[in-house]
Amino acid sequence: MRMSSMFSRTLREAPAGADCKGYEYLLRAGYIKQMGAGIFSLLPLGFRSITKIQEIVRQEMNRIGGQEILMPLVNPADIWKETGRYYSIDKEMARFKDRVGRDMVLAMTHEEAVTDIARGEIDSYKRLPLTVYQIQTKFRDDPRPRAGLIRVREFTMKDSYSFDRDQAGLEKIYNEHYNAYFRIFSRCGLPCISVASDSGMMGGKIAHEYMYLSPIGEDTIITCKKCGYTANKQVAAFKKDYYPEDMKEIEKVETPEAKTIESLASYLNIQPEKTCKAVFMVGSFISDKTGEEEDKLIVALIRGDMEVEENKLQHAARANELRPAHEEEITACGMVPGFASPIGAKGNFICIVDDSVAKSNNLVAGANEAGYHFLNTNFGRDFQGTVADIASAKSGYKCPHCGAPLESSKGVEIGNIFQLGTKYSEAMNCYFQDEDGKQKPVIMGCYGIGIGRLLACLAEEYNDENGLKLPIAVAPYQVHLVSLLKDNSIADGIYEELQSEGIEVLYEDRKESAGVKFADADLIGIPIRITLGNRSLKDGNVEVKLRGTGETTSYSIEGLGKQIRQEIAKEQKKMDDAIVEKYL
């Protein structure tokens, strides 16, 4: 590609609002262009990188037996009504009516679509197992896109779906994906870790996320350095200390102004772990069948020394959504905010009790009377509820496996894998006849990779003060040929030769000053730069500089194509040597 005729161009200054380096360089180098909030175009350079990433993804998915398909972005709402997600997903899913008034949606994922196809294809166990995948556009109307390609509304995703007759089959393909993902990310050059995760709106039980650890990430990951335990904070477990003792008589005491755990603990001169905190949320419970919505107050009880993890609470309460409760909703159930507990409360509410409360005794809890608390309250005797782990893990807490102190870090989710089970096959009647003649629901898994987000993470990982320096496997071109001569005829010849060797060349043939050419080359960050200038030309040489390391060598123009092919092979080998293989 000649730079003189390239569609995009570079920017000297960063567009306002480009907050992180990777995003700034992608914009300035002309890889991408924003069109709206969370909506981007890929320009030629960006598109080439994305294409390379997709090709790596394809190879690895094919390697584990995936068959590539392409499903429609526009789905009839009917299939989303079948699974209930038409109702349970809120404004995040774009909806519209077609010309005859049929409800349509823009698919934000494709479990419904793929299950709809599969139920027509899979009738016998003989057809299983099957895995299909696609690389396709998703639209999720995120309330707050940010950080360039990290969190967008329209994005390209590789999503695959597996169909098995039993759990063992699911586990096999799940494990194959688990490893394939490590191979994909490492072939792209992106360091990442896998963490146990929540299944979110996908449903299902076992799930992992792939995280690129970076301060720009929005997810919090809890890790144990000692034993290797990792989990998203939303689901991270930790070892709690309990303080069982003999139950004492409940007793009401005056606690004026003690509306918070800190003030209560200091007023009574006790530790926070001797108190019981009540957190009020309102959960919405939506019927999958009718879409009818019901709100119900949820009282979450947790020991005063811990915080509630909303995600865990939502699961424990089986709520579709959670929001903080309004004061009236709390008082309506006979509880007094600041001095609240379920003791003596009435009305329709759900009480979820963290095991820290259930397994400790004689805690101080609200008396539902302004200025008063109870001493020595005990779960089971004074109040009831569903016991669950709803506590939020944080750094310093004990690892659930080995007890070592946990650490917390930020990460960007670049992929996820879910064991769906039969949630979609049952809802959509995707059954097969097994050897025993019985109809059984197909067991499914789904597996995603955010392609654009992967590029964004790579840009974040590979840059310096001058611009991008993407690894050769994902860089838009392998070689950047920079001619500094007034007359391009020698460079034209080199360009032709390199291309005939099958090398991907970006050719700087513009009439610009050397400074501009070098600055743009650094910004775009092609891994191998060939400089043709008078300095080396007098010896019949060109300079070859590696963007990654700055390492420079001279090569004769004679036979340059072969030399460069070797350079490319060396760069590629570095990456191949770093391929990560990991199995569950």
Add this chain to the structure above:
RNA sequence: CGGGCAGUAGCGCAGGGGCUAGCGCACUUGGUUCGGGACCAAGGGGUCGGCGGUUCAAAUCCGCCUUGCCCGACCA
């Protein structure tokens, strides 16, 4: 959805009732220069986000709307 900031040329910004709306970069033409964002000269490019109001006069003041960014809520 709450809170904050912003929208003036492709990009970054200035101008804050008055005459032809400016600067840097980018762009065009001519000339000089030619290995790390050159120089000289002459040019081109604007519904000042939109609608309405106040005024003799609005980019400028007021109202509504809209779009983008940041923080939170939310989210893969």
